[in-house]
Amino acid sequence: MLPPIFDVHVHLTRSVAQERVVFPRPDYPDDWRWANEERVSAHLTDEPIEAIVAVNYIVLPDMFDQRRRRDPQASEQEIWDDLRSRARDFNSWILELHGREPRVVPFVCCDIGTWRDTDSLMEELERCIGLGAKGVKMHPGLGRYFPADPRMFPLYARLEEAGLPILSDTGSLRGGPGDEVYGMPDQFIPVFERFPRLSFIMAHMPSAYWDQRLRIAREHPQVLFDTAGGFSEQQFRARDGYRACALEDAARIIRQIGVERVLFGSDAPGHDQRPQIHQLLRAGLTDAELEQVLAANTRALLSPV
8 A cells, every 4th residue: 555645746737638738648548647627536536645736837938939920910918918817717727626626735827937027926926825825836947037037036035925835847848048047956046045934846856957956955955855757767767868866866865855855746747646656665765754755745844834
């Protein structure tokens, strides 16, 4: 029997059909798709999974580019207004879903890549906090901004004040200007220095640049790390492939960071959840360490929220 599982990093869609479009996987049967409103409750019960954090994110910069190509006569303001309305609806949906299914914990889409200006960003943040958001999801790579962009500072300050966590993609996904990478872990250091009480979850701890995350763990004790994307081994393709930390090193790396600071996350449905659970079961952690990583650390983080 599996120990309790609390997955801190899942992307949900509204339906099986939408999951198929947003997360295309050739030859992947629809019967296997669960990361959607239609099937998530049954999945949590059947596996069983204690709870998941639904990390909402909608890639508006890419959607803007697509709209401009389809309709070059439309004004930028008109397109952005429509896209932000969709993002607002997406956040409302996940907050409403939490009311119907409390095992789905909502982290809303709030970053400068989505909302474009600080006033709009903060208006949406306050709206979502008022509706029961338990945290925020940001994605510098897909949003095309650096984590230390000053336009994000009011959001960090408000979350620090409210005691709400923020989870961010970190690593090599999408580049940046020149040779820089938006989500490279070192890009977050100014944020950690300026907001030392902010509960910050760096996603994808085992993926590319994991050496930078180890240094951050030593120097910034408030930072937490999730395991989303998994560790590299022959029978599982981790996020970033051969650049990811090997499973043989997983227990040693987790202990260097501090077992109490590592949270199980899968990044499902982009990466399968169950193989990553079984990776950790085979990683050489003690039963007490497994209990912390797989559920207790996330439960403790969210319990006051």
